[in-house]
Amino acid sequence: MKLSLYENISNVFINHAFDILSQLNLDENSLKALSVLSKNDRKRFSINKSIPHFQALGIINKLLDKNILVLEKSQEKPAIKNKRQKVKKELRSYIVQDKVVFKNHGLRFFFYFIYPNLSLIVSNKTEELLGIIKINLENYQSLIFEFLCKDFLAKKLKVEQVFSFWNYYCEIDLYYCENNFCVLGEVKFKERKICKNILNILKNKAKQLQVQPNLYVLFSKRGFSKELVANKERNLLLYTLEDFKFLIEDNNG
Template identity: 35%
Template sequence: MTNLRLLEQFRSFYFKNYPDDMETQISYFAVFGGLDWDIDTTKSLKELIHTLVLENFDELYEKVQELTLGDKSYKRLLRALAVGDRKIFSAFNRAGLNNGNGGAALNYLQEKGLIEMEYSREVHPRQESPKAKLKRADAKHRISHKVFFTYPFIRFWFYFISPNFKAIQEGDFEKVLEDFELRHNSYTSLVYEELSELLLNYNLRDAHIISSGSYWDANVEIDILTVTENQRIYVGECKWTNHKINKKELHKINDKCQRLNIVPTQIVLFSKRGFSKELEAMAGVNLALYSSEDFKALVKSNPKGSNPKMLFS
């Protein structure tokens, strides 16, 4: 499901801070999105995290405590969702929660507006073959929905800050900054994926989209699967890495489509740093390529009256 709240935050961040380019916009938004702060995007992310977050840790910690009521199960679940695959059951396991207390924590975090559900589109083998005798693994398989964070900063907090709580309290910032340096590309990938879906659906705005979001089942995961009313299928993959995407990624996504028995109307690839010349030569009706600067389409205008709800406001 397209996250329109994220789009409002993305636009708000842009028109408040005016970063020089879209790669910077996406990188900095992935950390500070959802905060109504002035962000100097000419400074490095590490410097900003140091001065705006770590040096104000006590104040921010109290605000996070208010949002979570200081409840350990709520915070463990947020941590598990931030670093894991976003699937509810695996997050419960990672957080040491069961369906009872995990479900209660999930409900509270939803009601508080910190997370939203992304419902699976997988069809259980039992539904496909009601009378057939299923393999043991298929019979026991549980379809798990996923969760995405309403505010990028909350995910950043529980991805990088919360695990380093003791060191930060003692004034030792090196570990969290080193951790961020090592993993910030991997961390940003999820926000990039969500923004990529927004861009794709923006470009399909004249079509009637009936289903959109990531797709996952027991065997296959696809970053974006969008279906329109006239049964046009758009399959997308997103790569937030420091190298260009080459033809191998196209082979991988074609393989996934074959395993799902779908014939895409168009394959759509999103890349932080662009594409190989071979792949660029293949772009056309069946293959669309988007790099960072194409996300300017999402901030062409600042809608009048747009006032997205922000954290800590």
């Protein structure tokens, strides 16, 4: 008999939560770091707010060595220092940071939902835990959707890899700039259609970066507004979940 999503979650994660912890064999601060990184912006030094700085660096390096985390390199170019030009106040303590990614998405699910709620499992309140998962599942899935969109776009563009971009001022989900060819994109995994406002925000980000993209790309779980589709610009690509059949067909081929 085919089990439902939530029956599978119970069987794989909830019923074996303490077995998973035992197999990981990590100290409390490492577990705490993984819980924080499963939900926040994933920047390498972001756990410094939760864990003493001198321990945080060692923890991240250990988790990278164990192949639990992998690095997502920043595409931001370090600012060229000019003695004659005063550094903006907000940038004086700013450092370019890589991000970290869970090597295994199932493990990220565990630290996103299960580890912070172990007390509910101990108290046999599994239905309450499943309720928390149902309410927040879309937020969890949005990052996975972003990774899928990167793979999708890389294959469509016939390039090795599509990246994300982040700096002090903005974050861009999809970023590719090589050999005078530039693509910027946004990904929305929401139960509502994308409107033109998202495209305008993306164009403003392009101005902030001082780039002129050859293509803008929008991915949407629920499609696009009539206005955006009716007035679609020539350098704009729009994709929905239906278009992901291309990835399945490509893998089967």
